[in-house]
Each structure stands twice: as C-alpha cells, then as structure tokens.
Amino acid sequence: MKDKEKTEKHATPEYVTLRPPADVEDTPSGVEIAFEMPGVKTSDIQIEAGNGMLKIEGKSTLQRRGLPVVFKRSFYISDAVDIGKISACAKDGVLTLSLPKAEHAIPRKITVS
Amino acid sequence: MNLLARRENEFPVELEHTFPGVEEFFRSIFGSPDPELLRRHHPWGPVHDLKVGEKEVTLLFACPGHKAEDFDVEITGNLISVKTCCHCEDEHAGEKHNYMFKERSCMSFEESLHLPVKVIGAEAKASYEHGILQVTIPRELKKESQPRTIKVTCGK
Numbered sequence: 673m674k675d676k677e678k679t680e681k682h683a684t685p686e687y688v689t690l691r692p693p694a695d696v697e698d699t700p701s702g703v704e705i706a707f708e709m710p711g712v713k714t715s716d717i718q719i720e721a722g723n724g725m726l727k728i729e730g731k732s733t734l735q736r737r738g739l740p741v742v743f744k745r746s747f748y749i750s751d752a753v754d755i756g757k758i759s760a761c762a763k764d765g766v767l768t769l770s771l772p773k774a775e776h777a778i779p780r781k782i783t784v785s
Numbered sequence: 786m787n788l789l790a791r792r793e794n795e796f797p798v799e800l801e802h803t804f805p806g807v808e809e810f811f812r813s814i815f816g817s818p819d820p821e822l823l824r825r826h827h828p829w830g831p832v833h834d835l836k837v838g839e840k841e842v843t844l845l846f847a848c849p850g851h852k853a854e855d856f857d858v859e860i861t862g863n864l865i866s867v868k869t870c871c872h873c874e875d876e877h878a879g880e881k882h883n884y885m886f887k888e889r890s891c892m893s894f895e896e897s898l899h900l901p902v903k904v905i906g907a908e909a910k911a912s913y914e915h916g917i918l919q920v921t922i923p924r925e926l927k928k929e930s931q932p933r934t935i936k937v938t939c940g941k
Binding site for chain 1: 849850882883917
C-alpha cells in the first residue's frame with residue numbers, strides 16, 4: 673500500500689497546471705468573471721457549477737517544460753447566483769462568465785406612498 | 786527610500802546603489818533565480834516560446850485580450866520586435882467598473898528578441914488566434930554544394 677502511494681506521488685505529471693488570472697466584477701445583474709486563458713479552444717473548456725462551487729478548466733496549446741498547459745481555477749459561489757442561467761463566452765484567449773443573480777437576491781425598490 | 790523596483794531586477798535599484806555588491810552577495814549564497822519562477826511572479830510580461838525547427842523558426846507570444854490589428858511585428862536581420870498597443874482604456878473610457886478584484890493587466894508592450902539562427906524575414910508569417918500570436922519565419926538554409934565527380938586519368 674505504501675509502495676503504491678509512493679509511485680502515485682512520484683508519477684510523472686501529464687500536464688502543467690496554471691492558475692489563470694481573473695477579473696471579478698460586480699454588476700447590477702450579477703457577477704462577471706474574465707479569465708485569461710491563452711491557447712484554449714472553446715471545445716477544450718470545461719465549466720462546472722454546483723454544490724456551491726464553480727470550477728473552470730481549459731487545456732491550452734501552450735507548453736511548459738515540454739508538457740501541455742492546463743488552466744484550472746475554482747470559486748465558491750453563494751445561493752444568490754442562479755446556476756441555471758450561467759453563460760460563458762470565449763474570445764481572443766479570454767473566457768468571460770456571466771453569473772446572474774437569483775430572483776430572490778435582486779434588490780427591489782419599494783416606493784413609499 | 787523608494788520601495789518601487791524595476792520589474793526586471795530582483796533587487797530594488799536603490800538597494801543596489803546604497804549597498805553595492807549586495808545582489809552579487811545574495812546570488813553567491815542562493816544562486817540565480819529560476820526564470821520560470823520569476824515569470825510566475827511577474828505575470829505582466831508576455832510569455833513567449835521559441836521553437837527552432839529544421840526549416841523554420843516559430844515564436845509564440847501569449848497575449849490574450851488583444852486584437853490582430855493591434856500588433857506590429859518587425860524583423861531586421863536576426864532581430865524580431867513585437868509591439869502591441871492596448872486600447873482597453875480608450876474603449877471603456879467613462880465606464881464605471883465595480884471590481885471585486887482585478888488580476889488581469891491589459892497593457893501595451895514591446896519586446897525584441899535575437900534569433901539564434903539566420904532567418905528570411907521577408908517570408909515571415911504571423912497569426913493571432915485564441916490569444917496567442919504566432920510568428921513563423923523560414924530559416925536561411927545553406928545551399929549544399931553539388932557533389933562533383935572527378936575522373937581519374939592515368940598519368941604517363
């Protein structure tokens with residue numbers, strides 16, 4: 673068992689993981705996140721949202737130390753985000769995610785009569 | 786004391802001026818820093834790869850968020866210069882952003898590199914896709930001399 677753990681620990685990595693820089697902007701309708709992921713095609717992007725987590729992963733055509741680069745990053749998301757309406761757009765190596773607020777989280781103005 | 790330092794230097798310029806030889810002293814103890822590590826701590830510079838093939842040289846610049854028309858690529862002899870202007874500030878002028886945090890830096894840059902082999906600059910091609918600028922330049926190959934057949938004649 674120990675040996676197995678050792679071999680797993682020292683197994684040759686298949687890729688280099690990098691953390692993409694991100695801008696998180698609070699907008700009236702929700703939150704917008706822009707990730708810098710150069711060399712990542714739209715078909716190579718995976719986005720998972722659920723259980724209070726948002727995970728993004730993208731395999732790049734770039735290489736580091738002879739290994740392909742994989743961009744990975746995750747965020748905690750609150751119940752105020754409508755997971756079903758999350759949309760994503762990738763252009764020029766920048767992945768932009770729009771996380772709209774859930775209806776119960778949108779502030780309502782109440783006029784005083 | 787000025788706390789700002791040049792990005793290329795690991796030590797503040799002021800410190801090196803005040804205590805000459807301090808950089809060399811630390812290098813003698815800890816060695817030179819790993820360029821990959823420095824690049825990770827200085828993510829604002831364009832990350833580039835250089836591949837020297839048998840027939841061509843390929844340069845890859847990772848600069849996401851730009852447009853193809855923003856780039857200026859010049860090749861003079863074995864020197865390649867890549868320049869780009871960022872219009873983000875002009876485009877979003879007047880807009881108010883409420884950033885929770887901002888890690889990306891969209892900025893203009895200019896980088897020049899000496900290529901290790903002779904190239905034909907006139908036949909270079911450049912493309913920008915998925916945030917990567919790729920410049921392909923064919924190598925100047927030496928013309929191989931044709932094999933000569935020499936007839937051996939009998940000497941009298």
